[in-house]
Structure formats: C-alpha cells, structure tokens
Amino acid sequence: MRSVLAALLLLLAGTVVAQKAVVLQHAGTTTIFSSTNPLGDAYAAAVSGDTIYLPGGIFPGLGITKRLTIFGAGHYPDSAAITGVTQVASIDFQSGSDGSKIQGLLLPGGINFSYNIKIDSVIVSRCYAGSITFHGENNPTFNCVGILLYQNVVGEMVLRQTNGIRVFNNIISAVHETGTNSWIRNNKISGLYNAYYALLENNSIASYSSGIDFNTFRNNILAVQPAAGNNTWAGNYYNVDFGNLFVQQTTWFAYTDNYHLKTPASYLGTDATVVGIYGGFYPYKEGAIPAVPHIQAATIPLQADANGLLNIQLKVAAQNN
Numbered sequence: 001m002r003s004v005l006a007a008l009l010l011l012l013a014g015t016v017v018a019q020k021a022v023v024l025q026h027a028g029t030t031t032i033f034s035s036t037n038p039l040g041d042a043y044a045a046a047v048s049g050d051t052i053y054l055p056g057g058i059f060p061g062l063g064i065t066k067r068l069t070i071f072g073a074g075h076y077p078d079s080a081a082i083t084g085v086t087q088v089a090s091i092d093f094q095s096g097s098d099g100s101k102i103q104g105l106l107l108p109g110g111i112n113f114s115y116n117i118k119i120d121s122v123i124v125s126r127c128y129a130g131s132i133t134f135h136g137e138n139n140p141t142f143n144c145v146g147i148l149l150y151q152n153v154v155g156e157m158v159l160r161q162t163n164g165i166r167v168f169n170n171i172i173s174a175v176h177e178t179g180t181n182s183w184i185r186n187n188k189i190s191g192l193y194n195a196y197y198a199l200l201e202n203n204s205i206a207s208y209s210s211g212i213d214f215n216t217f218r219n220n221i222l223a224v225q226p227a228a229g230n231n232t233w234a235g236n237y238y239n240v241d242f243g244n245l246f247v248q249q250t251t252w253f254a255y256t257d258n259y260h261l262k263t264p265a266s267y268l269g270t271d272a273t274v275v276g277i278y279g280g281f282y283p284y285k286e287g288a289i290p291a292v293p294h295i296q297a298a299t300i301p302l303q304a305d306a307n308g309l310l311n312i313q314l315k316v317a318a319q320n321n
Contacts, residue, residue, distance in 0.1 A: 020038055025053070026046065063092040066100075067099040074126070090107055150167075150170065162179035169282040246258065246261060259276065
C-alpha cells in the first residue's frame with residue numbers, strides 16, 4: 001500500500017508543480033526530493049533494497065552501484081500524456097548493482113553494463129533504450145547471468161558478456177553477439193548479426209547476416225530462408241513479406257505503428273500463442289505502462305479556492321502487472 005501511495009504522490013507532484021519531485025522509499029519511509037538534481041539526491045540517500053519513483057521530466061544519467069528498483073512514468077507520449085515521459089540520459093550498471101530493476105524510462109544514451117564486471121540478476125522492462133550493451137572481451141569469468149530484458153524498445157543490443165540471458169517480447173532494431181546460451185523469444189527483430197549458441201524462437205526476424213552458427217531456430221518468421229549452416233531449424237516460417245506482415249509498420253519502431261500481425265492464426269509459436277511480441281510469457285503491454293498506478297486524467301483548477309486549496313481531481317487506474 002505504501003508503494004501505491006508513494007507512486008500517486010510522485011505522479012501528482014510531477015503534474016501540479018513545476019519542480020520535479022523524486023520519491024525514495026526506504027524501510028517503509030517515504031522521502032521526497034525536489035532539489036535541482038532530485039534523482040542524484042535520491043540516489044545518494046538510497047541503500048540497497050530501496051525503490052525510487054521518477055515523475056515525467058528530463059534527468060541526467062545515473063551510474064548504479066546499489067541494488068535498486070527504479071520506476072519512471074513511461075516512455076510512450078500518449079500513455080504518459082498527463083505525467084509526461086520520464087527521460088534519463090543513460091543508465092550504467094556497475095559493480096554492486098546486482099539484482100536491480102528498472103522500468104518505464106526513456107534512455108536515449110542507452111543502458112551499459114560495465115566492462116568485464118560480473119553483474120547478475122538485473123531486470124530491465126518497458127523502457128526505450130538507444131542501446132543495451134554488455135561490455136567485455138568474452139571472458140566467461142565475467143559473464144552476467146540471470147538477466148531478463150522484456151517489453152522494451154531497443155535500438156541495438158550487444159549481448160556478448162552474458163550467459164543464459166532471457167530476451168523476451170522486445171522491439172529491437174539490431175541484435176549483435178548473443179553471448180552464451182541466450183534465450184531470445186517473442187521479439188520483433190529487424191536485424192540479427194553474429195549469433196552463436198542461442199535459442200531463438202517465436203520471433204519475427206526481418207534480416208539476417210553471416211556469422212550465425214550453432215543456434216536453434218524454432219517457429220520464427222523470417223523474410224528469407226537462410227542457408228542451414230551449423231544451426232538447427234524447426235517449424236519456422238520462411239520467405240514472409242514483412243511489408244504485409246504487421247497491421248502498420250513505417251520503420252523498425254514508431255509510437256504510431258501497430259505491430260499486431262495481420263493474420264495471427266497463420267503464425268503460431270512453440271507454445272501455440274502468436275509469434276511476435278504479443279505472444280509468449282510476457283505479451284507486450286500496450287503503451288508500456290509501468291506497474292504502478294497510472295494517472296489517466298487530471299482536472300487541475302487554475303487557482304485555489306477561498307481557503308487556499310486546489311480541488312484536484314484524478315482518474316487513476318491500478319496496474320496488475
């Protein structure tokens with residue numbers, strides 16, 4: 001309940017006042033930061049296990065060295081019309097950030113995992129990231145494990161320094177260097193490059209390069225039928241016209257596009273749900289609304305009443321996931 005109240009307070013503060021307010025929750029206590037750098041101040045005060053709620057607005061980048069959960073207001077302009085989009089320049093996961101979770105952020109500078117640092121059990125969901133990069137030299141000692149990326153929009157993914165990463169229900173421009181034992185499932189992928197030892201199933205893959213070996217491909221939609229190589233192929237849909245596959249697609253991603261398949265019954269995955277982002281374990285959530293109460297409408301008077309109070313009316317929808 002305290003999480004719900006803190007989130008509502010955050011969203012209300014971000015809507016009504018010009019100064020951005022960031023909420024920190026620690027051990028049942030809620031603290032509001034509204035300085036010139038409220039995210040930096042909230043982060044400095046946080047300890048591992050805390051949660052930070054961000055309103056709409058633009059924030060500087062953040063390097064994370066603690067186990068934190070960070071919620072933004074979302075990155076879809078229409079879904080965040082009342083609160084505004086939450087933009088953080090970039091997120092850098094560094095030593096000590098194992099177990100962190102981020103959701104609902106626009107990250108034009110991307111998400112980075114530090115070079116040759118083993119960072120485990122991080123979850124990134126419902127974010128827009130210019131890139132997600134695991135930096136390293138393919139040394140198994142530093143492979144990040146327990147990573148889950150779901151329902152994100154990502155310009156470029158570089159997964160080289162990972163083992164067993166799960167990449168589910170994302171919209172991705174390009175996937176490079178899949179790491180070891182990657183599980184790539186129910187994504188919309190515009191380009192796949194240098195993939196090795198991965199399981200790829202129930203994805204739509206518009207283009208495909210050389211350097212693809214020792215993978216298993218199951219029930220993917222592919223624009224061409226690749227040479228078999230040293231891969232295993234089963235149940236895939238080949239030579240599909242991607243120009244006629246989706247209800248609406250203008251580019252690899254646009255907020256106004258519609259990535260539902262025109263004929264979903266024609267393309268079923270390994271689990272009998274539809275191939276692509278709307279099937280599988282984490283069906284894509286329209287608007288990528290974060291799992292905190294969502295303000296759908298707000299009526300805010302231009303001036304206070306005779307008692308100096310503002311009669312603010314909000315329409316709030318709970319989010320079950």
